[in-house]
Amino acid sequence: MIHFKASITLVLLSILSQTTPVSAGNPVSGMKGEYGGLTGYGITHKYFGATRTQVQTWDAILRFGRFLSDDVGKGSWYQGRHELLMELPYHMAVDHGGRSMVGGYLSGSWKFTSLENAAPYVFAGGGPLYVDLGLPTMGTKLCYSYQAGTGLQYFIDRKTALNVEYRYHHISNAGTAEPNEPLNSSKILFGMSFFY
Numbered sequence: 001m002i003h004f005k006a007s008i009t010l011v012l013l014s015i016l017s018q019t020t021p022v023s024a025g026n027p028v029s030g031m032k033g034e035y036g037g038l039t040g041y042g043i044t045h046k047y048f049g050a051t052r053t054q055v056q057t058w059d060a061i062l063r064f065g066r067f068l069s070d071d072v073g074k075g076s077w078y079q080g081r082h083e084l085l086m087e088l089p090y091h092m093a094v095d096h097g098g099r100s101m102v103g104g105y106l107s108g109s110w111k112f113t114s115l116e117n118a119a120p121y122v123f124a125g126g127g128p129l130y131v132d133l134g135l136p137t138m139g140t141k142l143c144y145s146y147q148a149g150t151g152l153q154y155f156i157d158r159k160t161a162l163n164v165e166y167r168y169h170h171i172s173n174a175g176t177a178e179p180n181e182p183l184n185s186s187k188i189l190f191g192m193s194f195f196y
Contacts, residue, residue, distance in 0.1 A: 025113075025116060026113040026114070026115060026116060026119060027119075027155055027158045027159065027161075027195060028067075028081060028111055028113050028119045028153075028195070029070075029071050029081070029113050031067060031159075031195040031196065032066070032067060032196055033064070033065050033066040033067055033083075033195070033196055034063075034064075034065040034193045034194060034195045034196070035062075035063065035064050035065070035193070035194055035196075036062075036063050036163070036191055036192050036193035036194055037060070037061065037062050037063065037191050037192065038059070038060075038061040038063060038163060038165060038189040038190065038191035039058070039059060039060050039061070039189065039190060039191060040058075040059050040165075040187055040188050040189035040190055041056070041057070041058065041059070041187065041188055042055075042056070042057040042059055042091065042169060042185045042186065042187035042188075043055070043056045043057070043185055043186060044056075044183050044184060044185040045184050045185060045186065048184045049182055049184050050180075050181055050182055051181065051182055051183055051184045052137070052181060053135060053137060053181060053183070054095065055093050055095065055096060055133065055183055055185070056093065056094050056095045057091040057092060057093055057094065057101075057185070057187075058091075058092045058094055059089065059090070059091050059092075059187055059189060060089070060090045060092075061087050061088065061089045061090070061189070061191075062087065062088040063085060063086070063087050063191075063193070064085070064086045064087075065083050065084065065085045065086075065109070065193075066083065066084050067081050067082070067083050067111075068081075068082040068083065068084055069081050069082040071113055076114075077114065078112065078114075079112065079113050079114040080110050080111050080112040080113050080114070080121075081110075081111050081113060082108070082109070082110060083108075083109040083110075083111050083121075084106070084107075084108065084109075085105075085106070085107040085108070085109050085123060085125065086104070086105070086106055087104070087105040087106075087107070088102075088103075088104055089101075089102065089103060089104075089105060089129075090102050093133055096133050096134065096135075097134075099132050099133050099134055100132060101129050101130065101131045101132065101133065101143075101171070102129070102130050103127055103128050103129035103130055103145065104127045104128060105125055105126060105127040105145065105147070106125050106126070106127050107123045107124060107125025107126070107147070108123065108124060108125060109121050109122065109123035110122050110123075111153075117154065117155050118152055118153060118154045118155065119152070119153045119155075119161070120150070120151070120152050120153075121150065121151050121152070121153065122148075122149070122150045123148065123149055123150075123151075123167075124146075124147065124148040124149075125146070125147065126144065126145045126146035126147055126170075127144070127145060128142065128143070128144055128145075129143045129144065129145045129171055130142060130143075131143045131171065135181070136179075137179050137181035138172075138173060138179070138180070138181055138183075139173050139176075139177030139178055139179050139180050139181075140173045140176060140177040142173070142176070143171050143172060143173045143174070144171070144172065144173070144174045145169060145170060145171045146170050147167050147168060147169045147170065148167065148168055149165055149166050149167030149168060149187075150165070150166055150167075151163055151164060151165030151166070151189075152164050152165075153193055158195075159194060159195045159196070160192065160193070160194055160195070161192065161193045161195070162190075162191075162192060163189070163190060163191040163192060163193055164188075164189070164190055165187075165188070165189040165190075165191075166186065166187070166188055166189075167186070167187045167189070168184070168185075168186060169183075169184075169185045169186070169187050170182060170183070170184050170185075171183040171185075
């Protein structure tokens with residue numbers, strides 16, 4: 001695992017050292033939307049709420065975004081744009097025989113545009129999730145997720161950004177079946193976004 005982390009760090013540093021600075025304002029300000037992908041690691045927090053089962057996941061998420069506003073709050077610390085995010089997630093439970101979860105998420109995001117080369121953001125949302133973990137404590141395979149998180153996009157050119165993101169992630173059957181053990185977890189994700 002240490003070698004993997006070191007390799008990822010070296011690749012990111014190599015990419016960053018070969019890029020030229022982005023100038024003339026934040027690139028997000030003039031874009032219609034974005035598409036890209038994220039991957040990373042998630043782990044449940046045992047005894048956080050009613051979570052009793054540890055589940056570790058490898059996550060792969062396709063993301064599509066569409067900006068809903070022009071820059072709001074120009075010149076202020078919160079200058080930014082509203083964005084609608086649609087995600088297609090795949091969560092593979094690495095400690096449960098590779099069983100998986102798939103679904104769809106819809107989130108609202110605020111992307112800050114006051115920096116020239118980076119765009120911090122916050123988001124929240126959720127959606128349905130088909131859960132095939134083989135856990136009888138979850139009651140049903142049709143579950144629902146809600147999540148909230150924060151991230152940073154660092155621009156390597158005017159239309160390409162590297163992403164790092166943290167999200168709190170909740171899965172449960174929303175009281176549609178018994179039992180209903182939720183999975184409350186944290187996820188650390190990395191990826192790339194391409195703007196248009």
